[in-house]
Amino acid sequence: MKVKSTVAILECLLEQGVDTIFGYPGGTILNIYDELYDYQDRLHHILTAHEQGAAHAADGYARATGKVGVCFATSGPGATNLTTGIATAYYDSSPVVFITCNVTENLLGKDAFQEVDITGIAMPITKATYLVRDPETIPDILREAFAVAATGRPGPVLIDFLKNVTAPDVLIDYEPMERKEHIKHGRLQALTHRIGWDIKTPEPNHEDIRKLAEMVQNSEKPLLICGGGVVRGRAHEQFRALAEKIDAPVAITVMGGGGFPGGHELATGMIGMHGSQASNMACDNCDLLIAVGCRFSDRVALDPETFASNAKIVHIDIDRAEIGKNVRTDHHIIGDAKRVLELLCEMVEPMEHTRWKNFIFSYPKRVAYEDKPDQLTPQQVLETIRQIVPGDSIVATDVGQHQMWTIQHFNFDYPGQLLTSGGFGTMGFGLGAALGAKVGCPDKTVLHITGDGCFRMNGQEMATESHYDIPVITFVFDNRTLGMVRQWQNLIYHKRFSQTDLDFAPDFVKLAEAYGLKGKRVTNVQELEDAIHEALEWGHGYVVDCMIDTDEMVRPMVGGGQPITNFMLI
Amino acid sequence: MNSEKKAYTLSILVEDTPGVLSQVARLFSRKGYNIESICAGPTRSPGTTRISVVAICDEAEIHQLATQLSKLLLVISVDVLEGEESIQRELCLIKVKADTREVREGIIQIINVFRANIVDFGTDSLVIAAVGTSDKIRAMMKLLEDYGILETVNTGLVALQRGEKTIHDQNKLKDEYNYGKNLH
Numbered sequence: 001m002k003v004k005s006t007v008a009i010l011e012c013l014l015e016q017g018v019d020t021i022f023g024y025p026g027g028t029i030l031n032i033y034d035e036l037y038d039y040q041d042r043l044h045h046i047l048t049a050h051e052q053g054a055a056h057a058a059d060g061y062a063r064a065t066g067k068v069g070v071c072f073a074t075s076g077p078g079a080t081n082l083t084t085g086i087a088t089a090y091y092d093s094s095p096v097v098f099i100t101c102n103v104t105e106n107l108l109g110k111d112a113f114q115e116v117d118i119t120g121i122a123m124p125i126t127k128a129t130y131l132v133r134d135p136e137t138i139p140d141i142l143r144e145a146f147a148v149a150a151t152g153r154p155g156p157v158l159i160d161f162l163k164n165v166t167a168p169d170v171l172i173d174y175e176p177m178e179r180k181e182h183i184k185h186g187r188l189q190a191l192t193h194r195i196g197w198d199i200k201t202p203e204p205n206h207e208d209i210r211k212l213a214e215m216v217q218n219s220e221k222p223l224l225i226c227g228g229g230v231v232r233g234r235a236h237e238q239f240r241a242l243a244e245k246i247d248a249p250v251a252i253t254v255m256g257g258g259g260f261p262g263g264h265e266l267a268t269g270m271i272g273m274h275g276s277q278a279s280n281m282a283c284d285n286c287d288l289l290i291a292v293g294c295r296f297s298d299r300v301a302l303d304p305e306t307f308a309s310n311a312k313i314v315h316i317d318i319d320r321a322e323i324g325k326n327v328r329t330d331h332h333i334i335g336d337a338k339r340v341l342e343l344l345c346e347m348v349e350p351m352e353h354t355r356w357k358n359f360i361f362s363y364p365k366r367v368a369y370e371d372k373p374d375q376l377t378p379q380q381v382l383e384t385i386r387q388i389v390p391g392d393s394i395v396a397t398d399v400g401q402h403q404m405w406t407i408q409h410f411n412f413d414y415p416g417q418l419l420t421s422g423g424f425g426t427m428g429f430g431l432g433a434a435l436g437a438k439v440g441c442p443d444k445t446v447l448h449i450t451g452d453g454c455f456r457m458n459g460q461e462m463a464t465e466s467h468y469d470i471p472v473i474t475f476v477f478d479n480r481t482l483g484m485v486r487q488w489q490n491l492i493y494h495k496r497f498s499q500t501d502l503d504f505a506p507d508f509v510k511l512a513e514a515y516g517l518k519g520k521r522v523t524n525v526q527e528l529e530d531a532i533h534e535a536l537e538w539g540h541g542y543v544v545d546c547m548i549d550t551d552e553m554v555r556p557m558v559g560g561g562q563p564i565t566n567f568m569l570i
Numbered sequence: 571m572n573s574e575k576k577a578y579t580l581s582i583l584v585e586d587t588p589g590v591l592s593q594v595a596r597l598f599s600r601k602g603y604n605i606e607s608i609c610a611g612p613t614r615s616p617g618t619t620r621i622s623v624v625a626i627c628d629e630a631e632i633h634q635l636a637t638q639l640s641k642l643l644l645v646i647s648v649d650v651l652e653g654e655e656s657i658q659r660e661l662c663l664i665k666v667k668a669d670t671r672e673v674r675e676g677i678i679q680i681i682n683v684f685r686a687n688i689v690d691f692g693t694d695s696l697v698i699a700a701v702g703t704s705d706k707i708r709a710m711m712k713l714l715e716d717y718g719i720l721e722t723v724n725t726g727l728v729a730l731q732r733g734e735k736t737i738h739d740q741n742k743l744k745d746e747y748n749y750g751k752n753l754h
């Protein structure tokens with residue numbers, strides 16, 4: 001069947017079950033947007049205020065739904081505006097297909113208007129990039145790109161079409177094909193012959209799992225770490241079954257939030273730099289540490305030499321390259337978390353570790369902040385929100401103090417409930433991600449928790465929130481400073497507060513109103529409760545500006561590169 | 571695991587697509603390793619290129635590099651070649667000043683010892699082609715320095731595994747990188 005190349009592109013998206021695209025048009029991508037005009041009933045396009053917002057929205061959509069996100073942008077600045085969003089998705093293994101267009105073939109390399117080598121720029125922050133110069137390769141490349149983004153360890157890919165490839169007079173051969181057939185054709189089929197490339201999920205080595213089961217059985221003080229892989233692999237049920245069967249405490253990384261119920265009696269809270277005392281003490285004292293889908297980043301294994309030094313360390317991951325990258329392990333299993341945990345759970349006998357649990361839980365799992373007379377404390381804000389909103393609300397955060405407080409005080413019960421930029425630490429991630437999540441999960445209440453610094457980055461997406469009426473409730477932890485940076489200045493830089501004061505920030509309530517949303521500034525629990533009720537009843541975008549103390553700190557804290565129990569703050 | 575730093579040769583079989591060489595080279599720089607030499611050329615099967623890279627690192631690092639390289643979509647297979655088990659050669663072209671008969675004869679004596687060839691014979695200069703290990707080429711170069719080397723060009727190391735084992739046996743799924751499994 002001969003079709004226009006732009007039709008083939010959009011049909012290939014439909015083949016993948018895509019129904020939502022986040023993006024921003026421009027000169028070189030006009031042909032695709034022109035075709036999209038005829039596909040409005042099948043492909044819902046959300047026009048953001050900025051390409052970065054679109055990238056984060058597609059990412060948030062992917063994280064919340066578990067499907068592949070799709071994002072469009074034009075060449076040059078449109079494409080480079082995506083890069084922070086691409087890197088954010090890459091570091092947190094979120095499957096997103098980014099589609100950009102470039103100048104026409106005859107202008108390629110001539111430094112033409114809005115030309116940039118985006119496939120080159122995106123190379124180190126994607127699983128793969130494709131520069132499409134031959135229109136006939138469109139179906140093959142799109143099918144491959146979606147498979148690459150979603151399989152194995154997920155991640156972003158970028159496809160850059162030259163403008164002439166999408167010209168209206170370009171007709172190509174296109175045969176519709178069901179998704180499950182894709183792997184039997186074209187380049188994808190060739191990739192499956194290179195089995196190592198994880199288009200097919202390899203079956204974990206049963207002998208390795210048996211060995212691990214033996215280690216578990218011999219362990220008196222086991223500790224599980226729930227990493228982002230449990231969330232991406234949707235292995236939360238298998239993880240919980242294992243933890244309960246072997247009665248092992250569970251420490252949760254930032255990316256692991258939602259992989260294991262935060263309120264579970266075995267949960268020790270977050271681990272690492274701002275980890276709970278219970279988690280970090282458990283890590284230091286355990287005799288067997290099983291890390292699932294966790295890459296031992298420098299925020300978890302702060303000092304790799306002393307990390308879990310009394311334990312045999314076992315690493316379960318789908319990505320072979322993560323094994324031994326940051327921490328020396330004693331045993332590892334390559335495979336999908338769901339499958340590995342399922343097999344492991346079958347091979348172990350039920351156990352009890354009462355003494356070990358008593359030891360760990362003699363340390364606090366949560367920090368208690370002191371109430372202050374005229375100001376809200378982070379704990380008050382979060383506890384109040386938690387008590388009022390539905391328990392299954394999706395929470396998107398930005399990066400900094402509010403992010404750590406949110407993860408410490410909320411309980412995340414299912415994968416996709418917490419959307420946060422854990423690896424790349426992107427300020428300005430939250431609002432876009434929250435919008436994407438709400439579009440993907442319209443039945444869930446979606447909260448966006450941010451700080452006054454972060455909200456000024458990409459806060460313009462309130463325009464998108466308002467225009468498409470995507471009801472997200474934003475809570476700004478307004479301390480009139482870049483809180484986390486100030487915390488470091490307070491503790492490490494002798495209170496020299498260089499460039500962290502934000503007391504000239506705009507009035508967020510008025511700003512929200514300017515975008516057609518509602519807003520309220522709150523200074524005590526009563527006002528906060530009223531605002532949350534009002535926001536829930538109103539059912540549209542709402543901003544709650546929560547005034548907190550400028551010198552409030554995230555506790556506990558372990559300094560970078562320090563042994564995990566060297567708390568500088570508890 | 572051996573933490574001694576030494577030169578390892580990575581043999582990388584890749585799809586011959588634009589940008590693949592830069593993708594491979596960038597992986598080294600972004601992971602913080604220096605490339606001592608890099609050499610790429612076509613193979614027998616159309617559409618595939620074989621890249622040989624020499625990097626100085628320790629055992630853990632070379633395995634990390636190999637697994638990271640394996641993750642690249644365009645990489646078909648990766649092989650870590652070590653000294654004894656592989657044959658390593660480089661080609662060097664050396665232009666030497668040779669304006670008198672005595673000098674030319676002296677140079678010819680040297681290159682005969684090293685089994686190199688003269689590939690261009692001019693009245694004032696000679697171009698010598700030498701194939702061998704890095705050590706051999708370095709030794710010859712040292713002797714030629716007395717005559718005045720005008721310029722040199724070196725391909726960098728290429729290497730093949732000894733015996734019947736080939737890079738095609740390096741299926742990425744195989745448990746070849748099972749370091750870390752030091753539990754007995």
